[in-house]
Amino acid sequence: xxxxxxxxxxxxxxxxxxxxxxxxxxxxxxxxxxxxxxxxxxxxxxxxxxxxxxxxxxxxxxxxxxxxxxxxxxxxxxxxxxxxxxxxxxxxxxxxxxxxxxxxxxxxxxxxxxxxxxxxxxxxxxxxxxxxxxxxxxxxxxxxxxxxxxxxxxxxxxxxxxxxxxxxxxxxxxxxxxxxxxxxxxxxxxxxxxxxxxxxxxxxxxxxxxxxxxxxxxxxxxxxxxxxxxxxxxxxxxxxxxxxxxxxxxxxxxxxxxxxxxxxxxxxxxxxxxxxxxxxxxxxxxxxxxxxxxxxxxxxxxxxxxxxxxxxxxxxxxxxxxxxxxxx
Amino acid sequence: xxxxxxxxxxxxxxxxxxxxxxxxxxxxxxxxxxxxxxxxxxxxxxxxxxxxxxxxxxxxxxxxxxxxxxxxxxxxxxxxxxxxxxxxxxxxxxxxxxxxxxxxxxxxxxxxxxxxxxxxxxxxxxxxxxxxxxxxxxxxxxxxxxxxxxxxxxxxxxxxxxxxxxxxxxxxxxxxxxxxxxxxxxxxxxxxxxxxxxxxxxxxxxxxxxxxxxxxxxxxxxxxxxxxxxxxxxxxxxxxxxxxxxxxxxxxxxxxxxxxxxxxxxxxxxxxxxxxxxxx
Ligand SMILES: Nc1ncnc2c1ncn2[C@@H]1O[C@H](COP(=O)(O)OP(=O)(O)O)[C@@H](O)[C@H]1O
Ligand SMILES: [Mg+2]
Numbered sequence: 067x068x069x070x071x072x073x074x075x076x077x078x079x080x081x082x083x084x085x086x087x088x089x090x091x092x093x094x095x096x097x098x099x100x101x102x103x104x105x106x107x108x109x110x111x112x113x114x115x116x117x118x119x120x121x122x123x124x125x126x127x128x129x130x131x132x133x134x135x136x137x138x139x140x141x142x143x144x145x146x147x148x149x150x151x152x153x154x155x156x157x158x159x160x161x162x163x164x165x166x167x168x169x170x171x172x173x174x175x176x177x178x179x180x181x182x183x184x185x186x187x188x189x190x191x192x193x194x195x196x197x198x199x200x201x202x203x204x205x206x207x208x209x210x211x212x213x214x215x216x217x218x219x220x221x222x223x224x225x226x227x228x229x230x231x232x233x234x235x236x237x238x239x240x241x242x243x244x245x246x247x248x249x250x251x252x253x254x255x256x257x258x259x260x261x262x263x264x265x266x267x268x269x270x271x272x273x274x275x276x277x278x279x280x281x282x283x284x285x286x287x288x289x290x291x292x293x294x295x296x297x298x299x300x301x302x303x304x305x306x307x308x309x310x311x312x313x314x315x316x317x318x319x320x321x322x323x324x325x326x327x328x329x330x331x332x333x334x335x336x337x338x339x340x341x342x343x344x345x346x347x348x349x350x351x352x353x354x355x356x357x358x359x360x361x362x363x364x365x366x367x368x369x370x371x372x373x374x375x376x377x378x379x380x381x382x383x384x385x386x387x388x389x390x391x392x393x394x
Numbered sequence: 395x396x397x398x399x400x401x402x403x404x405x406x407x408x409x410x411x412x413x414x415x416x417x418x419x420x421x422x423x424x425x426x427x428x429x430x431x432x433x434x435x436x437x438x439x440x441x442x443x444x445x446x447x448x449x450x451x452x453x454x455x456x457x458x459x460x461x462x463x464x465x466x467x468x469x470x471x472x473x474x475x476x477x478x479x480x481x482x483x484x485x486x487x488x489x490x491x492x493x494x495x496x497x498x499x500x501x502x503x504x505x506x507x508x509x510x511x512x513x514x515x516x517x518x519x520x521x522x523x524x525x526x527x528x529x530x531x532x533x534x535x536x537x538x539x540x541x542x543x544x545x546x547x548x549x550x551x552x553x554x555x556x557x558x559x560x561x562x563x564x565x566x567x568x569x570x571x572x573x574x575x576x577x578x579x580x581x582x583x584x585x586x587x588x589x590x591x592x593x594x595x596x597x598x599x600x601x602x603x604x605x606x607x608x609x610x611x612x613x614x615x616x617x618x619x620x621x622x623x624x625x626x627x628x629x630x631x632x633x634x635x636x637x638x639x640x641x642x643x644x645x646x647x648x649x650x651x652x653x654x655x656x657x658x659x660x661x662x663x664x665x666x667x668x669x670x671x672x673x674x
Contacts, residue, residue: 157508173432174516176421192414254415
C-alpha cells in the first residue's frame with residue numbers, strides 16, 4: 067500500500083540560517099499523500115522553520131522542496147493555493163469575532179460576502195463554535211481558539227495542511243477534539259504535516275514520523291518502527307530520594323539484564339525492556355533493599371527517552387545547547 | 395499498551411464536520427479592489443470593536459480648542475471668537491496629523507501577529523493589506539474632523555469659505571496625512587513595539603505641529619524660530635487649509651502641499667513596498 071504511493075511533499079537538503087543561527091541544517095523528507103506525517107522534536111529543533119518554508123512563509127537558504135510536484139520557491143503561488151498553515155501561535159484576529167475572522171479569510175480567498183459567511187458558519191458549527199460565533203476571539207478559551215485557528219486554515223480545504231504544535235498548552239479534552247479534527251481531515255483526503263513535541267501525539271495521529279533535532283532528521287519511520295528502535299516498552303522508575311538512584315540503577319540492571327538509563331530528572335530512571343519477565347522481581351528487589359519508589363510503570367518511551375536513545379543525550383532546549391557548544 | 399494504528403482507527407466525527415471538510419470549492423482569485431475593500435472592512439471592524447481608540451484622538455483636539463480659544467484668544471487676537479477663526483483650521487491640521495501615527499501602530503501590531511502569516515499566504519494583491527488599512531485611516535480622519543469642526547462651530551467658528559471651503563480643507567489635510575502615514579508604515583516594519591513607534595512619531599510630530607503657524611502668527615517669534623516655521627511643512631499645510639476654509643487660498647499655497655505630499659509618497663511608498671515584500 068505504501069510503496070509507490072504519491073508523494074505530497076518531497077524535501078531535499080533544506081537549509082535555513084538566520085544570521086549565525088542554523089535553524090535547519092539539511093532536512094530530507096518524503097511525505098506520502100493522504101496521511102498524517104509527524105515532525106517530532108524538542109523546542110528549537112527547527113520544526114516551525116521547516117514547516118514555514120514548506121508553507122512558503124520563509125524562503126529556504128538552500129536546498130529544494132516540492133509540494134505535489136510544485137517547487138516551493140519557483141512556484142510559490144501554486145504551492146500557496148494548495149497548502150495552508152495553522153501556526154504555533156494563534157493566527158486569528160483577537161479583536162474580531164469568530165465569524166468575522168472566517169468571513170475575512172473567505173473573502174480574501176475569493177468568496178463573495180454571502181458565500182464567505184455561509185462557509186464560515188458551516189465550519190464554525192462543525193467545529194462546535196456556533197455559540198461563540200459572535201463573540202470576540204479574545205474571550206475564547208485556548209481550545210476554542212485553536213479550533214477556530216484550524217477552521218480558519220481550511221476555509222478552502224487544502225491539499226496539504228501544516229499544523230504547528232496544534233495541541234501544545236491544551237487540556238486533554240481540547241487536545242482530543244483537535245485530534246478528532248485531524249483524523250477527519252485526513253479521512254476526507256487532506257495530507258497533514260504535524261509538528262509536535264509529544265511522542266504520544268505523533269503515535270496517536272501520524273502514519274510516519276521524522277524525529278528532528280538540531281535542524282536535522284535523526285530518525286524516520288512508522289511509529290511502530292520508531293518505538294521498536296527505542297524499546298517497545300519502557301520501564302519508568304522514579305525513586306523518592308535522588309541519592310538512591312545509583313543503587314536502584316544497579317539493582318534494576320541486575321534484575322532485568324538491560325542497560326538502565328538515567329533521566330534528566332535526578333530521581334528518574336528508565337530502561338528499554340523487550341519482555342516483561344523480570345519486572346516484578348525487579349520491584350521486589352527494590353523494596354527488599356528499602357528503596358522507596360514514587361513511580362514504577364511500564365509504558366511508552368517519552369520524547370526525552372527517545373532522544374537519549376537516538377542521540378545519547380536528552381532532548382534539551384536547542385538555544386541552550388548552542389551556547390554550550392560555542393563555549394566548548 | 396493498547397495503541398491502535400491510526401490507519402485502522404475510524405474517525406469519531408460528526409456528520410457536519412465531514413460535510414464541511416469534504417467541500418473543496420475553490421473560488422476564483424479575489425481581485426485587487428475586492429481584497430482592498432475586505433481589508434478596509436476589517437480596519438473598520440477593529441474601530442467598531444475598540445472604540446476607545448477614538449477617545450484620545452478626539453479629546454485632545456477638543457481640549458486644545460477650548461483651552462487656546464479662551465486662554466489666549468483675547469490676548470492674541472482681541473477676542474476668543476476672532477482667534478477661533480484663525481485657530482480652528484490649524485487644530486484640524488494638528489489633530490489629523492497626530493492621528494497618522496495610528497496607521498503605524500496598527501500595522502506594527504498586525505505584522506507581529508500570526509494573522510499576518512495568513513494574509514501573506516493569501517492569493518491576493520499584496521499591497522491590498524496596506525491599501526485596506528488606509529480605508530480605516532480615512533474613517534478615523536473623517537470622524538476626528540467632524541468632532542473638531544462641530545466643537546469649533548458651536549464655539550463660533552464661521553469660515554468664509556462655507557461648506558465647500560471646509561470640505562476642501564479637510565480633503566487637503568487628508569491628502570497630506572495619507573502621504574506622511576507612509577513614513578509610519580515604513581517605520582512600523584522596523585520598530586519592536588507599537589509603543590516605541592508611538593513615542594518616536596510623537597517626539598517628531600509634537601514639535602513639528604507646535605513650531606508652526608497653527609497657534610500664532612510667526613511674525614511675533616524670534617527670527618531663528620521663524621526661519622524654522624517658514625520651512626515647516628505644517629506651516630504650508632495650515633496656510634493652505636486656513637485659506638481654503640476662509641475662501642482665500644492661492645493656487646501656490648495648495649500646490650506646495652500637493653507637491654510635498656507627492657514627494658513624500660514617491661520616496662516612502664516604494665521603499666515601504668520593497669521592505670514589505672521582503673518581510674519574513
Ligand atoms: N526568525 C528567526 N530569527 C532568528 N532565529 C530564529 C528565527 N526563527 C527561529 N530561529 C531559531 O532557529 C532555531 C529553530 O527554531 P524553530 O524552527 O522555531 O524550532 P521549533 O519549532 O522546533 O521549536 C531556534 O534556535 C530558533 O531560536
Ligand atoms: Mg516551533
